[in-house]
Amino acid sequence: MLIKNKTGFFQRFYLVEILKGLAITKKHFLKNLFGKTVTIQYPEERRQYSDRFRGMHYIKATNGVENCTACMLCPTVCPAECIHIVAGERPDKEKYPVKFEIDVLRCCFCGMCEEACPKDAIKLSTIYEMSVAQRTVYTKDYLLEQRGNK
Ligand code: SF4
Ligand code: SF4
Structure with a gap:
């Protein structure tokens, strides 16, 4: 049985997909650079966990x-x-x-x-x-x- 290739014309060049990926990476890079970063400066900063967290x-x-x-x-x-x-x-x-x-x-x-x-x-x-x-x-x-x- 012949399986049809459903990949679009532009997708076959991968260029558009690569550019899309780079745009997402750039968006997150700029968000971290100028916005609120997700990095926690442990041990000075401590992450708040839910009261339901199961620890010691x-x-x-x-x-x-x-x-x-x-x-x-x-x-x-x-x-x-x-x-x-x-x-x-x-x-x-x-x-x-x-x-x-x-x-x-x-x-x-x-x-x-x-x-x-x-x-x-x-x-x-x-x-x-x-x-x-x-x-x-x-x-x-x-x-x-x-x-x-x-
Ligand atoms: S000791 Fe640990 S593994 Fe055992 S029942 Fe309690 S939480 Fe679960
Ligand atoms: S052995 Fe002690 S801690 Fe474990 S279930 Fe019984 S009363 Fe609770």
Whole structure:
């Protein structure tokens, strides 16, 4: 079967298309040069993200006691299997996390842990400055500390 070439006469020379492309490039160049540039001068300038942005995790606490009851729902729903909890018991709390760790390099920031938590204990903040030079595991103490920075 013969396939018809639908390219127009001028399009076949590509010159018009090249000129169109150059015009678009020039338009953006001049817009950036004289208008509001889209470049952010980080760290002096910081981009504003939506409140729904999912960044660094933290554990909420009430009167200094972590809200988490080590129910194991968050490690169960976590698709990256990056939450590791060891449950324990103490006089003021029937069940609490002795160890609560998140392997952040495995986390995909899906927010399912936050959605699943019945105690509103594990949260994702809007903090996005999390770059590290080596493998990072957030410990319980670190996650509790972060609640003040959210
Ligand atoms: S945000 Fe998603 S991947 Fe990360 S710890 Fe929570 S459930 Fe797991
Ligand atoms: S953070 Fe929430 S879901 Fe995860 S173990 Fe604690 S209480 Fe359960």
